[in-house]
Amino acid sequence: MSKKTFYVTTPIYYPSGRLHIGHTYTTVAADAIARFKRFTGYDVRFLTGTDEHGQKIQTVANDKGLSEIEYLDGMIADIKDLWKTMDISYDDFIRTTQSRHKDVVQKIFKTLFDQGDIYKSEYEGWYCTPCESFWTETQLKEGELCPDCSRKVTKAKEEAYFFKLSKYKDRLIKYYEEHSDICYPKSRMNEMLNNFLNDDLQDLCVSRTSFDWGIKVPFDPKHVIYVWIDALSNYITSLGYLTDDESNFNKYWPADVHIVGKEIMRFHSIIWPALLMALDLPLPKKVFGHGWILFSEDKMSKSKGNVVYPEPLIERYGIDSLKYFLLREFTFGQDGNYTNKNFLTRLNSDLANDLGNLVSRTAKMVEKYNDKNLPANKVSGSFHDELKEVALNTHKDVENYMNELDFSNALESIWKLIRRCNKYIDETTPWLLIKDESKKDELDTVLYNLCESIRIAAVLISPIMNETANKIFGHLGITDDKDLLTFDSTKEFGLLKEGTIIEKGQNLFNRLDIEKEIEFLEELFAPKEEDNGEYKEEIVHKEQVTIDDFAKLEFRVGKVLEGKKHPKADKLLVFKIKVGNEERQIVSGISKFYDPKELEGKKVIVVCNLKPVKLRGELSEGMILAAFRSDDSKLELPFVTDIEDGCTVG
Ligand code: ME8
Numbered sequence: 001m002s003k004k005t006f007y008v009t010t011p012i013y014y015p016s017g018r019l020h021i022g023h024t025y026t027t028v029a030a031d032a033i034a035r036f037k038r039f040t041g042y043d044v045r046f047l048t049g050t051d052e053h054g055q056k057i058q059t060v061a062n063d064k065g066l067s068e069i070e071y072l073d074g075m076i077a078d079i080k081d082l083w084k085t086m087d088i089s090y091d092d093f094i095r096t097t098q099s100r101h102k103d104v105v106q107k108i109f110k111t112l113f114d115q116g117d118i119y120k121s122e123y124e125g126w127y128c129t130p131c132e133s134f135w136t137e138t139q140l141k142e143g144e145l146c147p148d149c150s151r152k153v154t155k156a157k158e159e160a161y162f163f164k165l166s167k168y169k170d171r172l173i174k175y176y177e178e179h180s181d182i183c184y185p186k187s188r189m190n191e192m193l194n195n196f197l198n199d200d201l202q203d204l205c206v207s208r209t210s211f212d213w214g215i216k217v218p219f220d221p222k223h224v225i226y227v228w229i230d231a232l233s234n235y236i237t238s239l240g241y242l243t244d245d246e247s248n249f250n251k252y253w254p255a256d257v258h259i260v261g262k263e264i265m266r267f268h269s270i271i272w273p274a275l276l277m278a279l280d281l282p283l284p285k286k287v288f289g290h291g292w293i294l295f296s297e298d299k300m301s302k303s304k305g306n307v308v309y310p311e312p313l314i315e316r317y318g319i320d321s322l323k324y325f326l327l328r329e330f331t332f333g334q335d336g337n338y339t340n341k342n343f344l345t346r347l348n349s350d351l352a353n354d355l356g357n358l359v360s361r362t363a364k365m366v367e368k369y370n371d372k373n374l375p376a377n378k379v380s381g382s383f384h385d386e387l388k389e390v391a392l393n394t395h396k397d398v399e400n401y402m403n404e405l406d407f408s409n410a411l412e413s414i415w416k417l418i419r420r421c422n423k424y425i426d427e428t429t430p431w432l433l434i435k436d437e438s439k440k441d442e443l444d445t446v447l448y449n450l451c452e453s454i455r456i457a458a459v460l461i462s463p464i465m466n467e468t469a470n471k472i473f474g475h476l477g478i479t480d481d482k483d484l485l486t487f488d489s490t491k492e493f494g495l496l497k498e499g500t501i502i503e504k505g506q507n508l509f510n511r512l513d514i515e516k517e518i519e520f521l522e523e524l525f526a527p528k529e530e531d532n533g534e535y536k537e538e539i540v541h542k543e544q545v546t547i548d549d550f551a552k553l554e555f556r557v558g559k560v561l562e563g564k565k566h567p568k569a570d571k572l573l574v575f576k577i578k579v580g581n582e583e584r585q586i587v588s589g590i591s592k593f594y595d596p597k598e599l600e601g602k603k604v605i606v607v608c609n610l611k612p613v614k615l616r617g618e619l620s621e622g623m624i625l626a627a628f629r630s631d632d633s634k635l636e637l638p639f640v641t642d643i644e645d646g647c648t649v650g
Pocket of ligand 1: 015234259293300
């Protein structure tokens with residue numbers, strides 16, 4: 001019999017900036033459910049990826065003097081590195097710039113156009129010329145100002161394609177009435193029905209002509225396909241929909257759950273189902289809109305300087321500490337506030353005290369009282385039976401909660417067992433039993449029951465805290481016997497074999513000095529402004545390269561002959577640069593910091609062997625090196641004075 005399938009997705013993230021713990025939260029949750037489903041016998045497909053089109057990406061890339069794809073390749077490598085560090089078990093990573101995605105999105109667009117669900121008309125809105133963006137009335141800042149750059153906007157019209165969303169309103173309402181469990185948590189379902197579907201549902205603008213970084217409308221290439229058809233389709237393009245091999249699509253679609261943040265719930269529960277209805281495809285079984293992680297009661301945002309990044313937390317406290325905290329501290333459907341104190345308190349109380357202590361105390365006792373050998377389980381009775389009952393019931397709660405994506409309660413159920421074990425030690429007082437020869441069987445039973453309960457707890461945490469679970473299996477001497485590590489093994493008590501060697505080993509989690517750690521974290525996450533004139537750059541090293549890798553790059557001194565503004569992009573400057581006996585054009589995103597004329601005659605350092613690219617229509621044959629702060633508040637070019645242009649830099 002073939003296995004039951006389970007298809008789970010995260011949103012595809014915008015690589016316009018570094019991912020923070022908000023993004024990590026969604027991915028960690030999706031990973032936990034993917035692992036849990038694999039663990040309970042499902043054939044799982046877990047998809048994540050990146051949403052790489054749109055004006056913002058184009059602007060960010062060009063501001064850095066990079067082509068879009070150069071910029072994106074770097075960002076995606078960092079994102080994949082993060083998921084690798086965090087041991088995220090995705091099966092596919094889709095990039096919307098991949099041809100497997102672009103080709104199918106074009107086919108989808110054409111199908112919808114041919115069948116009359118997409119039509120051409122005019123889009124009217126407020127236009128910001130420098131940002132090249134359309135805004136709706138409600139998005140504007142007071143005084144008809146652009147919400148991005150605060151400059152005056154003007155009313156404008158643009159030819160665009162529209163998707164007939166309005167046509168699907170009644171079908172959507174009916175569908176929701178018949179499938180009341182599609183949106184989770186339930187409150188979001190009511191929100192959808194009351195606020196959006198009962199409103200006048202407007203047709204959706206699905207193309208743009210004001211920028212060109214996107215998938216072209218196949219029969220009208222002046223237009224690029226605007227965000228939602230492009231982004232949402234990733235869930236089926238990654239499965240090979242409309243390709244020669246649709247086996248994954250047939251196997252996994254419809255998705256069992258799309259996990260998304262609450263702000264994109266509307267797109268996933270109205271636009272996406274309507275698109276699927278138009279394509280005559282089944283709808284996802286569930287869309288879970290989780291809450292936001294707030295920082296000081298506010299949504300995290302780089303510009304507000306209130307962002308927490310996962311890497312430094314992982315480096316200092318370990319992957320499992322972060323995963324545990326994210327899934328235990330916050331109720332998945334609701335907003336929650338991140339504070340350093342909450343984070344550190346969880347680590348100390350739940351991980352170091354409850355779990356860490358239990359494992360080390362137990363192993364130490366087996367080491368001391370029974371020469372590291374696991375004794376047999378000999379007697380039964382009150383405390384022993386109570387503990388066994390808790391241990392044997394835990395898997396049911398965990399499974400129920402995990403299936404509801406209630407990670408916090410799933411973990412709490414395991415911690416109930418862990419705390420019950422700690423209480424059992426206090427009740428049975430093994431340090432007194434050892435003193436009385438006649439209590440040997442009682443002592444052996446206590447040691448056995450503790451180790452076996454720890455095994456069950458460790459097996460149950462393994463889909464969420466894989467690393468910690470493996471360490472515990474090491475302490476319990478379970479190396480080869482994989483039958484002791486399965487989900488089914490948590491339904492039995494007594495599987496750990498007598499005589500197994502139990503090792504105390506190293507502490508699982510060290511107790512932290514909370515005050516000291518708070519100080520450390522506050523400094524780490526403080527907005528990177530010029531406090532006391534001192535700026536501290538957060539250093540995240542890239543992968544090491546060899547000298548041969550480095551030698552592939554060609555740096556030379558270049559003399560600026562002429563500098564001018566880029567005709568189409570405010571942030572870019574265009575230079576003519578003399579490198580020895582050649583002259584080249586280089587586009588650089590430094591207009592915020594330098595007047596192009598002031599650089600004429602100066603000698604700068606140029607990367608000469610970068611592949612030429614066009615940046616907003618201007619050819620760029622290289623890159624000028626600059627030192628800059630990562631928050632974009634300062635940039636400086638290093639100048640060469642006594643060495644001639646054309647000479648090597650290395
Ligand atoms: O919206 N708390 O991408 P995005 C919790 N490309 N979750 C958070 C969060 C926070 N403070 N901040 C971000 C997009 N997230 C589109 C999606 S899908 C077809 C297209 C998480 O990079 C949360 O999952 O802005 C949210 O929905 C997602 O990151 C937004 O990521």
